[in-house]
Amino acid sequence: MTRSPPSAAVAARGRDVPSPAAPLRLRDLDAVALAMPLPAAVRTPMGVVADAVALLVRATDDDGVVGWGEIWCQFPRFGMHHRARLLRDVFRPLAVGQAYGSPADLWKALTTASDTLRLQAGEPGPIAAVVAGIDIAAWDIAARRAGQPLWRWLGGAHGDVAVYASIGRGEPALERVGACLADGVRAVKLRSTGGVDEHLAVVRPVRERHGTDFELMLDLNASWQPSCAVDGVAALAEAGLAWLEEPLPVDAPPVLWRRLAAAAPMKLAGGENMVTAAAFDAALDERVLGVLQPDPTKWGGFSGCVPLAARIVAAGRRFCPHIFAGAPGVLAAAHLLAASNAPDGLLEWPVSHNPARDAMLAAPLRAGRLDLGDAPGLGFDPDPALVARYRVDV
Numbered sequence: 001m002t003r004s005p006p007s008a009a010v011a012a013r014g015r016d017v018p019s020p021a022a023p024l025r026l027r028d029l030d031a032v033a034l035a036m037p038l039p040a041a042v043r044t045p046m047g048v049v050a051d052a053v054a055l056l057v058r059a060t061d062d063d064g065v066v067g068w069g070e071i072w073c074q075f076p077r078f079g080m081h082h083r084a085r086l087l088r089d090v091f092r093p094l095a096v097g098q099a100y101g102s103p104a105d106l107w108k109a110l111t112t113a114s115d116t117l118r119l120q121a122g123e124p125g126p127i128a129a130v131v132a133g134i135d136i137a138a139w140d141i142a143a144r145r146a147g148q149p150l151w152r153w154l155g156g157a158h159g160d161v162a163v164y165a166s167i168g169r170g171e172p173a174l175e176r177v178g179a180c181l182a183d184g185v186r187a188v189k190l191r192s193t194g195g196v197d198e199h200l201a202v203v204r205p206v207r208e209r210h211g212t213d214f215e216l217m218l219d220l221n222a223s224w225q226p227s228c229a230v231d232g233v234a235a236l237a238e239a240g241l242a243w244l245e246e247p248l249p250v251d252a253p254p255v256l257w258r259r260l261a262a263a264a265p266m267k268l269a270g271g272e273n274m275v276t277a278a279a280f281d282a283a284l285d286e287r288v289l290g291v292l293q294p295d296p297t298k299w300g301g302f303s304g305c306v307p308l309a310a311r312i313v314a315a316g317r318r319f320c321p322h323i324f325a326g327a328p329g330v331l332a333a334a335h336l337l338a339a340s341n342a343p344d345g346l347l348e349w350p351v352s353h354n355p356a357r358d359a360m361l362a363a364p365l366r367a368g369r370l371d372l373g374d375a376p377g378l379g380f381d382p383d384p385a386l387v388a389r390y391r392v393d394v
């Protein structure tokens with residue numbers, strides 16, 4: 001069956017979810033959890049990471065077409081068990097056997113049906129992530145049925161995206177940056193905690209060693225004390241940062257964000273920890289963030305994030321989706337970015353080895369660009385033997 005792609009106008013219409021005619025009825029929906037050992041444990045502000053995990057969604061439609069998605073489950077790692085139960089016990093009965101006009105209709109139905117549970121359970125994050133993962137799988141099915149890669153089916157002009165190298169804490173930043181630049185990457189993000197002196201101690205040597213002919217960003221993971229941030233942010237001007245990411249927690253009072261933005265000599269970035277449409281609406285209205293970073297495995301999938309990306313681009317902000325996931329999540333973020341036609345968008349690419357991504361990703365990364373090619377849907381077809389080897393019970 002061949003279906004028409006959604007027009008760019010539909011995708012860019014604003015707050016509406018994209019609604020191509022892509023009738024959908026699922027006959028099965030399940031979670032596939034993977035845990036793949038890392039060479040060494042990594043300590044992060046959110047906990048110690050000893051293995052790469054990925055909670056995949058496997059959806060099958062009435063004709064047997066299989067689509068894949070991914071549900072955010074990085075912190076805490078045992079959250080994958082709860083999210084898998086949410087998928088099976090709450091959302092599978094709602095999704096399977098019902099006829100929907102499009103994946104977007106499914107997303108709206110699941111979101112609406114879980115509104116009360118989301119509030120009563122106090123779990124907007126896990127519930128939004130499960131709905132997002134199902135949505136990604138539903139769009140994968142729809143584009144596969146259309147015989148189109150998602151980036152093109154959703155209105156993208158070309159299927160390769162620029163990445164930025166995301167370097168973790170504890171990694172040798174000078175060497176990592178040098179290797180990334182040698183590979184053709186033109187944007188690099190570092191991480192820091194503490195105060196302005198610690199931040200300068202991270203970025204200064206990198207500029208001194210590697211110069212200024214590339215974009216440099218700094219991610220504080222919401223760690224800066226508000227008063228110090230407002231007073232100290234101007235001192236970071238010497239680093240020529242393309243953006244300063246999450247200097248404050250996402251739920252810090254808006255007045256603090258406004259004061260920081262007024263003092264900052266660079267763009268502020270955030271969005272990876274926003275899990276409601278209202279939060280993104282507020283961020284766009286506040287005009288504090290110059291760079292918006294929604295994560296399609298945390299909130300929205302394609303149904304929420306495609307129109308959100310259009311609003312970000314239309315507002316003149318930079319669209320750089322966050323992603324820290326296995327292969328289907330990375331592919332979802334990449335297709336989303338390509339479909340947005342954002343002129344200066346960048347895909348986050350953690351440089352540390354992630355077997356849940358690297359062992360299952362067919363799209364090549366060359367000279368700082370990920371090429372999605374013409375494979376239908378996400379372009380994700382995992383090796384059954386690999387899945388069987390690393391699958392864990394959830």
Ligand SMILES: [Mg+2]
Nearest residue numbers: 219245246272
């Ligand atoms: Mg971040």
